[in-house]
Amino acid sequence: MIVPIEIRQPEFKRYDITIDTLPKLHYDRKVAIVTNTTVAPLHLARVMERLEAPQIEVIELPDGEEFKTMETVLSILDRLFEARYDRSSLLIALGGGVIGDMTGFASSLYQRGIGFVQMPTTLLSQVDASVGGKTGVNNRWGKNLVGAFYQPEAVYIDPAFLETLPEREYAAGIAEVVKMAVMFDRDFFDFLEKSDLKAPETAVEMIARSVSLKADVVNRDEKEAGVRAVLNYGHTFGHVIENETGYARYLHGEAVAIGMVMANELAVDLGQLSREEAERIRVLLEKWGLPTRYRVENPEAFYEHFFLDKKSRNNRIKFILPGGSIGSYVMRDDIPKAQVLKALERFRES
Amino acid sequence: MIVPIEIRQPEFKRYDITIDTLPKLHYDRKVAIVTNTTVAPLHLARVMERLEAPQIEVIELPDGEEFKTMETVLSILDRLFEARYDRSSLLIALGGGVIGDMTGFASSLYQRGIGFVQMPTTLLSQVDASVGGKTGVNNRWGKNLVGAFYQPEAVYIDPAFLETLPEREYAAGIAEVVKMAVMFDRDFFDFLEKSDLKAPETAVEMIARSVSLKADVVNRDEKEAGVRAVLNYGHTFGHVIENETGYARYLHGEAVAIGMVMANELAVDLGQLSREEAERIRVLLEKWGLPTRYRVENPEAFYEHFFLDKKSRNNRIKFILPGGSIGSYVMRDDIPKAQVLKALERFRES
Structure with a gap:
């Protein structure tokens, strides 16, 4: 006997990319900002100023592609479990592509998927990582070899982020x-x-x-099929x-x-x-x-x-x-x- | 400026659940069978007999819920990288719910997602894990707290699997x-x-x-919303x-x-x-x-x-x-x- 299974999905994943001064953001969910030691001194205060949520954790990672590993992603998850974050919690990625890739990946994994918001701070991540849903980490076999396709629920690109970019x-x-x-x-x-x-x-x-x-x-x-390869x-x-x-x-x-x-x-x-x-x-x-x-x-x-x-x-x-x-x-x-x-x-x- | 983004998805994920004697399966992709030390002696020979693929790896895990961890899933990924499996490769989960959950999860992660086929060998996994796409692992905070939603591309339920079930x-x-x-x-x-x-x-x-x-x-x-909770x-x-x-x-x-x-x-x-x-x-x-x-x-x-x-x-x-x-x-x-x-x-x- 053959039972055909059809799992229905929403036809579109929709979200807005807001390219403007960061608005006031009110969340009634717990929020964790994932950033790194380079970006935090430059932009964290600006984000905190505009952010309201019942609980805000800041997870500050070391800066660099060499930290884009599964170990780092698991350390993000650990922090969320320790702080008893739940399925309604939200991650905010504040940084460049490395931060975005790891935060998106962590969001996809935590309790099988929680919301995440991108605040890309480099031009490259603004134009490249804001769209496409590719998240993941490197390992000893190569780059981006372990990961997930996972879309953000919103992207905020504040032109002020670019002012400090080399x-x-x-x-x-x-x-x-x-x-x-x-x-x-x-x-x-x-x-x-x-x-x-x-x-x-x-x-x-x-x-x-x-x-x-x-x-x-x-x-x-x-x-x-394959037009994405043109990128x-x-x-x-x-x-x-x-x-x-x-x-x-x-x-x-x-x-x-x-x-x-x-x-x-x-x-x-x-x-x-x-x-x-x-x-x-x-x-x-x-x-x-x-x-x-x-x-x-x-x-x-x-x-x-x-x-x-x-x-x-x-x-x-x-x-x-x-x-x-x-x-x-x-x-x-x-x-x-x-x-x-x-x-x-x-x-x-x- | 606000740029609305709509990422189009297929409206359905379709696959068949075949409840019948395991058919001959010909794949032109590399295949890895993930199973455990209890199931392998009972059913692996039967599967190997019916399976044709250019390369077949068998990944035999220890049996038990206590091994349903991220470490075990990462060890599956390691085996695939070592054997140079690529994006077209396929995982087959041969076992109960624990094997299915980990194999599905590993499939979702490897190079951001490769195909996987379920061969559930317990009645529970046949009726429960064949549909719904829940994959994942346990950790010290609880069960199934890290994972992904990921659908199989086919499910084969051979009634012969049940003959050896206690x-x-x-x-x-x-x-x-x-x-x-x-x-x-x-x-x-x-x-x-x-x-x-x-x-x-x-x-x-x-x-x-x-x-x-x-x-x-x-x-x-x-x-x-929430009817799934009825389960x-x-x-x-x-x-x-x-x-x-x-x-x-x-x-x-x-x-x-x-x-x-x-x-x-x-x-x-x-x-x-x-x-x-x-x-x-x-x-x-x-x-x-x-x-x-x-x-x-x-x-x-x-x-x-x-x-x-x-x-x-x-x-x-x-x-x-x-x-x-x-x-x-x-x-x-x-x-x-x-x-x-x-x-x-x-x-x-x-």
């Missing part, structure tokens, strides 16, 4: 914004070229357009660069900037992008002080590195490239190795 | 079946009274009706009994059987159930050798124990009772303490 980290966030524009929205690319992205109003518009684009991609992924533009090359340099020399966004320039070289060779538009992208990245050069000592070795990435299955590398011009994309897994090596050769002396 | 465990599963019938389906209760539930065809029908009823409850919970009929009292007896004297289903009889005493007093129908329920449970008596030494202390349960918020205990007769339910949080003590008094000498 210039270099701001630029690293811009790299992901440029990625979205090159792949999906030519008009947005024009906007990025001509705007002062440090000016508060322009920053707000940039963030709003980025998160809308990303939400659109995440939703299309349902029907258009890896610049990342296929970038991951190898990060790996070759021991995750020490470049911020993630910086490696992605170089990776986009590399992908563009390949795209130009394949007729997927004009040389002129490749230059426009390079110039925009350099305007933000992002690196666009990287010395590939051994193209063959660089190529072999692609296969260590968890995204390359069946020995086929999926390259994400502009799809003819800025504002469109193509996914190709049929590019001959020689073609890729030819593009990498150009970075030998760079 | 009589007492079979009866404990029956208690949960009786619970479903008393709450939701009078006709099903009649069927249980008049059928030989050990006969294979009748067992198959009993399991099929139970899982269908549970799927219906889980889906109604969307609209009818706690017998559990509110049962948990206290399990706790008072150190989780040692009774199987969970046995404590639930006593709990239902206690709830029924309260229901009779409140006019929610006739004495005659309360007797029918008691007789059916006793026919299976299930306990229906328990000596409440101190009704006042028993009552206080309700408040240690994570389900009783705001100092109000929600009692799930028959709603006038067998086949219907009522949820009440307005029952005076004196009324409950009066019902408990009757168990002082039992």
Whole structure:
């Protein structure tokens, strides 16, 4: 006998991303703010000032990707159990991507899921981690290998968070914004070229357009299987660069900037992008002080590195490239190795 | 600026529960079977015989609720990473509820979610854990306090699994079946009274009706907030009994059987159930050798124990009772303490 089971789910998970001065927040639930030792001195007072709840715990973690582990997440859960938090309690992630990923993951686990609110403080986490629901931790086998898909119930992006962000980290966030524009929205690319992205109003518009684009991609992924992979533009090359340099020399966004320039070289060779538009992208990245050069000592070795990435299955590398011009994309897994090596050769002396 | 985000989800998660001799299963993905030292000698050969996959790992855990911990789940993940399993890999849970809960949880975590298949070997896990998606582990603060909601992609219930199940465990599963019938389906209760539930065809029908009823409850919970709590009929009292007896004297289903009889005493007093129908329920449970008596030494202390349960918020205990007769339910949080003590008094000498 076969019993077909259909578990009904809400068709949408809805939440608002508020890009504005942090409003007064009144919760009738216990709240725990998860933050780190770098962010707390800068922004915790501002959040506490605006927050009302029957109980507020602050969980301050050490700062750094090396603490993005299951042990840290379990320590968050321990704190919540000790304070007798229940299923109606709420976590607030105050910090960058590492804090957001761990807080979201802890929220998904605690009593099989409690609410969480994101207050991303870096440009990168504002544009990237606010949408998509990816949470998780690293382990000795790699990054983000253990985690959950879990959506926040609200995201608050206070432009004041950005005032204390180092210039270099701001630029690293811009790299992901440029990625979205090159792949999906030519008009947005024009906007990025001509705007002062440090000016508060322009920053707000940039963030709003980025998160809308990303939400659109995440939703299309349902029907258009794999379109979410387009978000890896610049990342296929970038991951190898990060790996070759021991995750020490470049911020993630910086490696992605170089990776986009590399992908563009390949795209130009394949007729997927004009040389002129490749230059426009390079110039925009350099305007933000992002690196666009990287010395590939051994193209063959660089190529072999692609296969260590968890995204390359069946020995086929999926390259994400502009799809003819800025504002469109193509996914190709049929590019001959020689073609890729030819593009990498150009970075030998760079 | 406020950007509304809507993340689209499939409206249903669909899977089949096949209640029949285990079919031949061909997977073109790597498979890991998670089982324990009690179940493996009984059923592993049968499963291996019918299973084809490019790689099959067997992860054999120690048997027992005390191993239902995060450490055990992390050890499952470690084995998968060591064997280089990827996002397309599949876990098979071969065992009772503990194995199912941990395997489902591990599946939800590995690379943010891989497929899993349930092969529940106890009647309790067949009727209870096959539907609902609750996975997780215990910790020093309580049971199932860390976990995820995660659906299997298929459930296979081979009646042969039941042949080796001790009589007492079979009866404990029956208690949960009786619970479903008393709450939701009078006709099903009649069927249980008049059928030989050990006969294979009748067992198959009993399991099929139970899982269908549970799927219906889980889906109604969307609209009818909290109807899922009805599944706690017998559990509110049962948990206290399990706790008072150190989780040692009774199987969970046995404590639930006593709990239902206690709830029924309260229901009779409140006019929610006739004495005659309360007797029918008691007789059916006793026919299976299930306990229906328990000596409440101190009704006042028993009552206080309700408040240690994570389900009783705001100092109000929600009692799930028959709603006038067998086949219907009522949820009440307005029952005076004196009324409950009066019902408990009757168990002082039992």
